[in-house]
Amino acid sequence: MQKPLILVCNDDGITAPGISYVVQLLKNFGDVAVVAPDKPQSGMGHAITINSTLRVNKTNYHDVFLEYNCSGTPVDCVKMAVNKLLPRKPDLCVSGINHGSNSSINVVYSGTMSAALEGALEQIPSIGFSLCDYAHEADFAQAEVFIKKIIADVLKNSMPLGVCLNVNIPKLKADEIKGIKVCRQARANWVEEFDERKDPGGKPYYWLTGKFVNFEEGNKETDEWALKNGYISIVPTKADLTSYESLIELKSRYNEIGSS
Numbered sequence: 001m002q003k004p005l006i007l008v009c010n011d012d013g014i015t016a017p018g019i020s021y022v023v024q025l026l027k028n029f030g031d032v033a034v035v036a037p038d039k040p041q042s043g044m045g046h047a048i049t050i051n052s053t054l055r056v057n058k059t060n061y062h063d064v065f066l067e068y069n070c071s072g073t074p075v076d077c078v079k080m081a082v083n084k085l086l087p088r089k090p091d092l093c094v095s096g097i098n099h100g101s102n103s104s105i106n107v108v109y110s111g112t113m114s115a116a117l118e119g120a121l122e123q124i125p126s127i128g129f130s131l132c133d134y135a136h137e138a139d140f141a142q143a144e145v146f147i148k149k150i151i152a153d154v155l156k157n158s159m160p161l162g163v164c165l166n167v168n169i170p171k172l173k174a175d176e177i178k179g180i181k182v183c184r185q186a187r188a189n190w191v192e193e194f195d196e197r198k199d200p201g202g203k204p205y206y207w208l209t210g211k212f213v214n215f216e217e218g219n220k221e222t223d224e225w226a227l228k229n230g231y232i233s234i235v236p237t238k239a240d241l242t243s244y245e246s247l248i249e250l251k252s253r254y255n256e257i258g259s260s
Contacts, residue, residue, distance in 0.1 A: 044074060
């Protein structure tokens with residue numbers, strides 16, 4: 001039987017420790033193809049490159065079936081892989097493992113999760129993995145048992161069409177992780193501030209700063225609660241941003257308005 005073909009991408013860049021770690025795990029599940037950014041692309045969301053050229057280069061950082069770096073965004077990487085570089089459509093797309101959380105509102109900005117979402121849009125079962133530790137020397141092995149189980153399950157059972165998994169792992173030792181919670185995205189956001197400074201010429205420049213505010217503190221149905229209480233959170237995620245709960249009210253307000 002043909003081995004599963006697994007596409008791996010990330011937003012931290014092709015040489016990041018997180019992607020190196022997950023690639024080694026994935027070699028136990030099938031043929032691994034890596035197409036990842038040639039430099040860090042955090043916070044790029046679902047951006048694509050349309051006003052400049054894309055370049056890809058063969059690399060061999062991870063000793064896999066096929067590997068390229070790409071000058072574009074994480075979503076560019078998935079598009080290039082599926083449409084140009086791979087011999088066939090992958091059986092699984094894995095994005096990450098990201099250095100830092102992509103829970104709650106962070107999923108909107110995340111290049112890691114946008115790569116997974118792009119995989120889902122291409123009708124590929126897809127997973128985005130993130131570890132809540134920004135350190136370069138972060139220990140991804142603490143959650144290895146759970147990561148393997150999630151990968152094996154998605155390969156076996158696939159995913160609903162257009163849906164991917166947003167998996168966030170708390171920064172804990174292996175024996176401190178209580179298990180997995182399938183939950184929903186918490187209602188939270190960043191309250192931004194722009195730190196204004198002066199360059200040597202006296203002109204202002206700005207650093208984006210701010211603090212994270214969870215408006216559902218204590219809600220056990222959310223990813224933020226799961227992570228805070230020692231669980232790996234899994235949020236089924238899709239690109240459809242329709243507010244279905246608002247449709248009936250808004251139809252009654254607008255659908256009867258004529259053009260005259």
